[in-house]
Amino acid sequence: MKIAIIGAGIVGCAIAHALLDEGHEVLILDREGPAFGPSRGNAGWMAHTDILPIASPKILRQVPKFLLDPLGPLSIRPAYLPRLLPWLVRFVLAARPQAYEASIRGIGALQQRALPAWLARAERSGLTRHIHRKGGLYAFTDAGAMDEAARIARRQAEFGIRVEMIGPEALRQFEPALKGGFAGAAFHPDTAHISDPLQLTMALFETALARGATFEKAEITGISTGERPALIGRDGWQRVVDRAVIAAGAWSKPLAAALGDSVPLDTERGYNVSFPGMTGLTSRPIGFEGHGFVVTPLDSGLRIGGAVEFGGLAAAPNHARTKTLYDKAAGFLDGLPPFESGTLWMGFRPSMPDSLPVIGAASRNPRVVYAFGHGHYGMTQATVTAEITAALLAGRAPELDIAAFSPRRF
Numbered sequence: 379m380k381i382a383i384i385g386a387g388i389v390g391c392a393i394a395h396a397l398l399d400e401g402h403e404v405l406i407l408d409r410e411g412p413a414f415g416p417s418r419g420n421a422g423w424m425a426h427t428d429i430l431p432i433a434s435p436k437i438l439r440q441v442p443k444f445l446l447d448p449l450g451p452l453s454i455r456p457a458y459l460p461r462l463l464p465w466l467v468r469f470v471l472a473a474r475p476q477a478y479e480a481s482i483r484g485i486g487a488l489q490q491r492a493l494p495a496w497l498a499r500a501e502r503s504g505l506t507r508h509i510h511r512k513g514g515l516y517a518f519t520d521a522g523a524m525d526e527a528a529r530i531a532r533r534q535a536e537f538g539i540r541v542e543m544i545g546p547e548a549l550r551q552f553e554p555a556l557k558g559g560f561a562g563a564a565f566h567p568d569t570a571h572i573s574d575p576l577q578l579t580m581a582l583f584e585t586a587l588a589r590g591a592t593f594e595k596a597e598i599t600g601i602s603t604g605e606r607p608a609l610i611g612r613d614g615w616q617r618v619v620d621r622a623v624i625a626a627g628a629w630s631k632p633l634a635a636a637l638g639d640s641v642p643l644d645t646e647r648g649y650n651v652s653f654p655g656m657t658g659l660t661s662r663p664i665g666f667e668g669h670g671f672v673v674t675p676l677d678s679g680l681r682i683g684g685a686v687e688f689g690g691l692a693a694a695p696n697h698a699r700t701k702t703l704y705d706k707a708a709g710f711l712d713g714l715p716p717f718e719s720g721t722l723w724m725g726f727r728p729s730m731p732d733s734l735p736v737i738g739a740a741s742r743n744p745r746v747v748y749a750f751g752h753g754h755y756g757m758t759q760a761t762v763t764a765e766i767t768a769a770l771l772a773g774r775a776p777e778l779d780i781a782a783f784s785p786r787r788f
C-alpha cells in the first residue's frame with residue numbers, strides 16, 4: 379500500500395520503519411522538515427521505567443502551591459486558562475483513583491514493550507550507538523519522598539521494573555559531581571538514555587529514506603473521507619494514498635477533528651538549556667524529585683531541562699523559567715558552566731489529560747490511523763507505537779489491547 383505519514387517527529391519516523399518492514403510504499407510529510415517539534419530537543423531519557431501518569435492525587439494536592447509560583451515546576455499562563463479549562467477538567471477526572479489505576483495499566487503496557495522495541499529497531503537499522511544503557515537516578519532532597527519512592531518501586535515491580543533504593547554515600551559514588559544534602563536516590567538500572575534526540579530522529583529519518591521512503595515538505599490542512607484518503611495541502615497541493623497516519627504531535631488536534639474525533643489534546647511546554655560539547659559531568663541521567671527537572675549527559679553535551687507550562691502553541695517562550703531550572707541544578711551539581719554559555723530551547727509536549735497517547739483508527743475514515751499524544755514519553759514509546767500502528771494498518775490485531783488509547787475514550 380501507499381501510506382502517508384503526517385509528521386516527521388520521532389513517532390512518524392519510527393512508524394516509517396515499521397511500515398517499510400512490511401513492504402509498504404512510505405511517504406513522510408512535514409510542514410517544516412524532520413525533527414522540528416519536541417523530538418528535536420527533549421531530555422533524551424528512554425524513560426520506560428516511568429509508569430505513573432501526570433494526573434495523580436498527589437499532583438492535585440500540589441497544584442495550588444505550584445500555581446502560586448509562576449516559575450515553579452508546573453504553571454499555567456493566566457491568559458491561556460480559559461482555553462485550557464476543558465482539558466483541566468479531564469485532568470482532574472483522570473486523577474480519580476480508578477482512572478489513575480487505568481492510566482498506570484495503559485502506560486505500563488506500552489513502557490514494558492518500549493525498550494525491547496527500541497533495541498530491536500536500533501539493531502535492525504544500525505542505530506545501536508544511539509542507545510546508552512547506564513541506568514538513571516532519581517535523587518531526593520527530602521527523606522519523606524524516599525519513603526514514597528519505595529512505595530512506587532513496589533508498583534513498578536509489578537511491571538518487572540527494577541528499582542534499587544540507595545543512600546547518600548552510594549549516590550555520590552555513582553555521581554561524584556553531585557553536591558551533598560541528598561537523602562538518597564532511586565536507581566533504575568534498566569533505564570537508558572540516547573545520544574541526542576535530534577541525532578536519533580535524523581538517523582531514523584535518513585535510514586528510512588535509504589530504505590526507500592520518500593519525503594515531501596507540506597503542511598496538511600485536511601484529509602478526505604473517501605475510499606482512498608486524499609491529503610490536502612496549501613495552494614492546491616494534494617496526494618491520494620491508500621492509508622494515512624497522523625503523527626503530528628501537539629498539532630494533531632485539528633486533523634483529528636476533521637475526521638470526526640474531538641480529542642482533548644493540549645501541550646505541556648517544556649524548557650531546557652544545553653551545554654554543547656560538555657560531556658562527562660554525570661555518567662547517567664539524573665532526575666531531581668519534586669523539582670521538575672532532569673540532567674542528561676547527551677553525546678552532544680549536558681542538557682538540563684523539564685518544567686510543565688500550560689500556555690498553548692503560540693505564546694513565545696519564557697526563558698526565565700529555564701534560568702530557574704539552571705539555578706536549581708547549580709545548587710545540586712558542581713562544575714556547571716555559566717548559564718550564558720548554554721543554548722536555550724522550548725518544546726511542545728503533545729499531552730493528553732490521562733497521560734495515554736491516542737492510537738487507533740479515525741471515526742470518519744478507518745483508513746487513517748492516529749499516533750500522537752505521547753506527552754512526556756514520545757521518544758520512549760515511538761517504536762512500540764510504530765509496531766501497533768503497522769499492525770492496525772495491516773488489519774492485524776496489535777500485540778496488546780489498545781482500548782485505553784482509543785480516540786473515543788473520553
Ligand SMILES: Cc1cc2nc3c(=O)[nH]c(=O)nc-3n(C[C@H](O)[C@H](O)[C@H](O)COP(=O)(O)OP(=O)(O)OC[C@H]3O[C@@H](n4cnc5c(N)ncnc54)[C@H](O)[C@@H]3O)c2cc1C
Nearest residue numbers: 385387388389409415417420421423598627648756757758
Ligand atoms: C522539555 C521536554 C523534555 C522531554 N523529555 C523526554 C524524554 O526524556 N523522553 C521521552 O520519551 N520524551 C520526552 N519528551 C517528550 C517527547 O519529546 C515528545 O513526546 C515526542 O517528541 C513527540 O514526538 P512526535 O513525533 O509525536 O511529535 P513531534 O516531535 O511534535 O513531531 C510532529 C511533527 O509534525 C509536524 N506537523 C505538525 N502539524 C503538521 C501538519 N499539519 N502538516 C505537516 N506536518 C505537521 C511538525 O512539524 C513536527 O515535525 C520531552 C518533551 C519536552 C518538551
